Amino acid sequence: MITSTPSPIRPGATLGIVGGGQLGRMIALAAANYGLKVHVYAPDADSPAFDVAAAHTVAAYEDAAALAAFAEACDVVTYEFENIPHATAAILAEHATVRPSAQALLTTQDRLVEKDFVNGLGIPTAPYRAVDTAQDLEAALADLGRPAILKTRRFGYDGKGQRSIREGDDAAAILAGFDGAPCILEGFVPFLREISVVAARGPDGAFAAYEPCENEHRDHILALTRVPAPGLDPATAAAAAAIARTIAEALDYVGVLAVELFEVEGAAGAARLVVNEIAPRVHNSGHWTTEGALTSQFAQTVRAVCGWPLGDTARTGGMAVEMENLIGDDSERWPALLAEAGAHLHLYGKAEARPGRKMGHVTRLIPLAAAD
Amino acid sequence: MITSTPSPIRPGATLGIVGGGQLGRMIALAAANYGLKVHVYAPDADSPAFDVAAAHTVAAYEDAAALAAFAEACDVVTYEFENIPHATAAILAEHATVRPSAQALLTTQDRLVEKDFVNGLGIPTAPYRAVDTAQDLEAALADLGRPAILKTRRFGYDGKGQRSIREGDDAAAILAGFDGAPCILEGFVPFLREISVVAARGPDGAFAAYEPCENEHRDHILALTRVPAPGLDPATAAAAAAIARTIAEALDYVGVLAVELFEVEGAAGAARLVVNEIAPRVHNSGHWTTEGALTSQFAQTVRAVCGWPLGDTARTGGMAVEMENLIGDDSERWPALLAEAGAHLHLYGKAEARPGRKMGHVTRLIPLAAAD
Numbered sequence: 162m163i164t165s166t167p168s169p170i171r172p173g174a175t176l177g178i179v180g181g182g183q184l185g186r187m188i189a190l191a192a193a194n195y196g197l198k199v200h201v202y203a204p205d206a207d208s209p210a211f212d213v214a215a216a217h218t219v220a221a222y223e224d225a226a227a228l229a230a231f232a233e234a235c236d237v238v239t240y241e242f243e244n245i246p247h248a249t250a251a252i253l254a255e256h257a258t259v260r261p262s263a264q265a266l267l268t269t270q271d272r273l274v275e276k277d278f279v280n281g282l283g284i285p286t287a288p289y290r291a292v293d294t295a296q297d298l299e300a301a302l303a304d305l306g307r308p309a310i311l312k313t314r315r316f317g318y319d320g321k322g323q324r325s326i327r328e329g330d331d332a333a334a335i336l337a338g339f340d341g342a343p344c345i346l347e348g349f350v351p352f353l354r355e356i357s358v359v360a361a362r363g364p365d366g367a368f369a370a371y372e373p374c375e376n377e378h379r380d381h382i383l384a385l386t387r388v389p390a391p392g393l394d395p396a397t398a399a400a401a402a403a404i405a406r407t408i409a410e411a412l413d414y415v416g417v418l419a420v421e422l423f424e425v426e427g428a429a430g431a432a433r434l435v436v437n438e439i440a441p442r443v444h445n446s447g448h449w450t451t452e453g454a455l456t457s458q459f460a461q462t463v464r465a466v467c468g469w470p471l472g473d474t475a476r477t478g479g480m481a482v483e484m485e486n487l488i489g490d491d492s493e494r495w496p497a498l499l500a501e502a503g504a505h506l507h508l509y510g511k512a513e514a515r516p517g518r519k520m521g522h523v524t525r526l527i528p529l530a531a532a533d
Numbered sequence: 534m535i536t537s538t539p540s541p542i543r544p545g546a547t548l549g550i551v552g553g554g555q556l557g558r559m560i561a562l563a564a565a566n567y568g569l570k571v572h573v574y575a576p577d578a579d580s581p582a583f584d585v586a587a588a589h590t591v592a593a594y595e596d597a598a599a600l601a602a603f604a605e606a607c608d609v610v611t612y613e614f615e616n617i618p619h620a621t622a623a624i625l626a627e628h629a630t631v632r633p634s635a636q637a638l639l640t641t642q643d644r645l646v647e648k649d650f651v652n653g654l655g656i657p658t659a660p661y662r663a664v665d666t667a668q669d670l671e672a673a674l675a676d677l678g679r680p681a682i683l684k685t686r687r688f689g690y691d692g693k694g695q696r697s698i699r700e701g702d703d704a705a706a707i708l709a710g711f712d713g714a715p716c717i718l719e720g721f722v723p724f725l726r727e728i729s730v731v732a733a734r735g736p737d738g739a740f741a742a743y744e745p746c747e748n749e750h751r752d753h754i755l756a757l758t759r760v761p762a763p764g765l766d767p768a769t770a771a772a773a774a775a776i777a778r779t780i781a782e783a784l785d786y787v788g789v790l791a792v793e794l795f796e797v798e799g800a801a802g803a804a805r806l807v808v809n810e811i812a813p814r815v816h817n818s819g820h821w822t823t824e825g826a827l828t829s830q831f832a833q834t835v836r837a838v839c840g841w842p843l844g845d846t847a848r849t850g851g852m853a854v855e856m857e858n859l860i861g862d863d864s865e866r867w868p869a870l871l872a873e874a875g876a877h878l879h880l881y882g883k884a885e886a887r888p889g890r891k892m893g894h895v896t897r898l899i900p901l902a903a904a905d
Contacts, residue, residue: 172867172880190562193585196867196880196893213565215584455875470872478850492568495544500842503827508544508568521568 170467172196177235181208183509185241191459232256260415260466288348305348352423358405359447369471370402386484400431419444453482480526492520542839544568549607553580555881557613563831604628632787632838660720677720724795730777731819742774758856768801791816825854852898864892
């Protein structure tokens with residue numbers, strides 16, 4: 162493993178990105194803007210990020226030889242998503258500087274490990290129990306009550322790998338549908354809203370958070386992000402940023418991460434906050450930063466993993482920002498969105514608009530008075 | 534030649550870019566953001582634009598077979614620079630929709646043809662004479678006086694292909710240094726400042742200009758662009774935009790173009806303006822638009838050549854903008870520029886920082902009051 166802190170990466174060097182979706186694509190675009198070359202590693206030959214990268218490798222995450230060759234060709238390697246096997250990250254780390262670290266991935270790619278970690282920092286999460294068997298589930302439901310949410314410990318996103326268990330539901334049948342995957346039962350949190358903090362930490366410990374944003378979901382998929390989060394009081398916003406910092410420091414994190422939080426009833430500040438999930442990467446709820454902040458979350462990732470100074474996270478011109486996801490057929494609205502004054506359209510270059518698939522997003526900057 | 538107006542290009546289609554330098558690279562980045570695939574055609578295997586394109590062709594501009602294959606692979610083709618042979622553009626136009634048209638290139642790639650064209654529209658230029666022989670030059674100097682500037686009719690940029698002729702200079706010897714290239718002698722214009730207008734026109738005739746900016750050169754290379762142009766009166770700014778529109782319409786232009794103008798002594802408005810040069814493409818003096826305007830000149834190029842609605846050209850948050858070129862070793866300042874609050878650094882991914890070579894640029898947004 163490469164353990165020495167490398168000197169800052171120079172423009173002209175090669176940034177490796179593991180994962181070829183829209184997040185990798187937008188990191189690649191930001192890296193190109195800084196004069197870096199990008200090498201993307203992904204198993205799918207149709208990966209959208211390949212189209213904007215100087216080099217790409219199509220290979221499985223289990224292909225040790227391909228991983229080693231890829232890492233050797235890169236000056237620093239980062240991820241666009243956390244659901245790669247730990248062994249993959251370990252192989253990469255033998256051949257290149259990997260940021261965030263394999264250890265940070267290990268902590269955040271498993272819901273049970275992540276919640277233990279967060280609670281260990283004195284930060285509340287939803288109540289939870291590990292569930293491997295029907296007996297575990299029965300005991301967990303007795304403890305946590307219904308409704309509750311059964312989730313796979315790993316590989317879940319956008320509502321995939323999770324099912325609600327309500328009064329009258331056949332819990333054992335629901336568990337059987339998970340095909341023996343290790344699970345976790347999460348108790349219901351009566352939240353007022355979901356917010357998230359996107360933040361960055363550099364190898365020198367520098368930390369910079371964007372303002373918390375408010376997220377609205379539809380069918381378990383992020384639909385709308387607004388910043389500033391309407392009605393979020395300043396003390397709670399500051400507490401949310403402090404939680405993100407505590408987590409980043411405890412992980413000795415290098416790169417951009419997102420912390421999703423529930424705002425609940427309570428006194429202003431940390432008492433109103435419960436951590437839902439940590440994403441060890443750029444996050445959909447940070448897409449507003451491309452036009453809405455002085456430094457985008459993608460540029461910030463590049464800065465952090467290259468050991469460069471973190472950029473300014475302030476909002477552009479003090480404007481309020483709204484980010485709307487384009488899911489499935491939503492992307493067919495592109496002609497109207499191109500014609501809409503002030504709308505910034507992003508499309509990810511995906512060939513097929515399947516239902517539930519993130520195809521693009523649109524960002525709108527709004528004078529603050531009008532947004533209130 | 535393809536003469537019918539095609540329906541608008543759809544995201545997912547392929548945009549061809551002829552030329553692989555930083556302008557092509559930045560157009561490619563903008564196109565990717567709209568979900569387009571990009572195919573870059575350039576003779577140099579080290580072209581910076583290749584690194585951000587889904588496909589590229591390395592071939593000479595005279596390679597008819599390669600040009601035809603490239604054009605067939607594209608849904609629409611544009612240029613990053615005007616100095617390609619007319620035959621090249623003609624071959625491309627046989628196989629693809631080419632925007633701007635080969636005719637617009639023909640008019641703007643030759644200083645003599647361009648000046649005849651501009652004067653024909655009733656718009657003043659510097660006085661000029663065609664120069665092919667020492668006798669032509671002698672007669673031209675007698676007409677226009679000294680100092681005057683001898684330029685090649687084609688292939689000049691950044692001060693290349695031009696020489697001043699002052700009192701006492703051996704004009705014939707200077708002409709001999711041009712190796713028989715067709716030339717033009719331009720009379721001296723005592724200008725107050727140089728400004729430029731970057732503007733776009735769509736296939737439907739829609740037109741949108743950015744505000745005129747003021748340009749400062751060092752060693753014949755653009756050093757600094759400021760917008761709004763400090764001290765430029767509104768009537769003259771409006772006249773400059775009107776000149777760009779007249780030119781774009783007379784060329785039946787589709788795409789982004791830049792018109793460089795001299796501001797001279799005279800009554801406010803068109804009387805203060807003399808056209809220096811037309812660039813049928815995105816322009817260095819428009820680089821400020823990436824952060825400084827709601828639509829960048831690169832995104833605007835994509836919108837125009839795809840037949841999409843033109844984007845808003847207003848300045849971001851009403852801020853003043855300054856764009857500084859990084860020439861040669863200037864790019865070694867990257868660590869300081871990354872650390873500078875509010876500085877937006879762009880590097881072009883060029884391997885070698887030769888003197889006079891454009892390596893990157895930096896954009897700063899400044900509250901208007903502070904910029905005055």
